Amino acid sequence: MAGILPKLIVFMAIFITLLTVIVDGESHSFSKTLPLRSKKLKREKMSHLHFYFHDIVSGRNPTAIKVAEAESTKTSPTEFGKMVIIDDPLTEKPEATSKLVGRAQGIYAMASQSELGLLMTLNYCFMEGKYNGSTLSILGRNTVMSEVREMPVVGGSGLVRFSRGYAHAKTQWFNHTTKDGVVEYNVYVIHY
Template sequence: MSNATNQSPKAVENWMENLKQSKPKVTKLHFYYHNSRNPEMNLSAVQVASAPVFSAQPPYFGVLTITDDPLTAGPEISSKRVGYAQGFYATSSLEEVSMLMGVTFVFTDGECNGSTLAVLGRNPIEERYRELPIVGGTGVFRLARGIVTLQTYFFNFTMALAIVEMNVVALHY
């Protein structure tokens, strides 16, 4: 891990005091999120709770899943690993298949190694493009804000496998 997130409270305080002379940076990232609830295919998400009434049929209301999904440079699971998406998603609509997602992208490669981006928002998965807000970050992404645009690249309900293309535009200091 990079030492960007391993700084003492005093070092962080000094960084904040010097912030007024800094201009925000813009970082654009592109990667793929691999979500598998299939134990035979690189399991990365586990359902931990479900509502007793609605969760067995669409829109699957009340299902809570915890994730530790690989992030890769390309759509193939064998492509270069750039990090992980660690967090949760909960189906949160009675009308459509939509999730509340709280995910931290933990980067493990390149200039972002050791840094994180925190994302929290609504993901209506049947829409072609979805936007989730960036609500913070650490390391090179301190004080991040921005947008993550999602587009489903591959989805197979029977295989319990989804690959989602992600484009990130982050403002940070």
């Protein structure tokens, strides 16, 4: 009996330690919970951003460049398997000469075999006004033949950090020969 008691104490100590880690869900060696006020976070607000996205595939200075495709992409009616890197201008109005407010930087891939459906993962990097230096991250599906498409905003930085929301995309102009296009975006985000 005397030999069992020390083993029982060791077992209980290990059990309580494991239970504490499981219930607490945190490893205190690299993280800790902070109150919101410690980061000077005040009340949440909603912002609406409106701009035009210029996807330029043709010409001497394209802003969207194909970087990969499958062999079967060449015969696919939806270009399934094609991947494009973008650094597209975001402007205040639909004209390319309009004031530049930011850039859309990221990747889109043709991800549907049955329709023109893109997987878009990109950042809107703003360089104008109060949002200068701030970014919004988009990750979602864009069915380009739909009149209006909705994609989720999954995060942000700068003035829009902790963002969540959605982006509505509506094609303003598309050239079927060059595949250049202009898309109107209305983005609604909740942030601090």
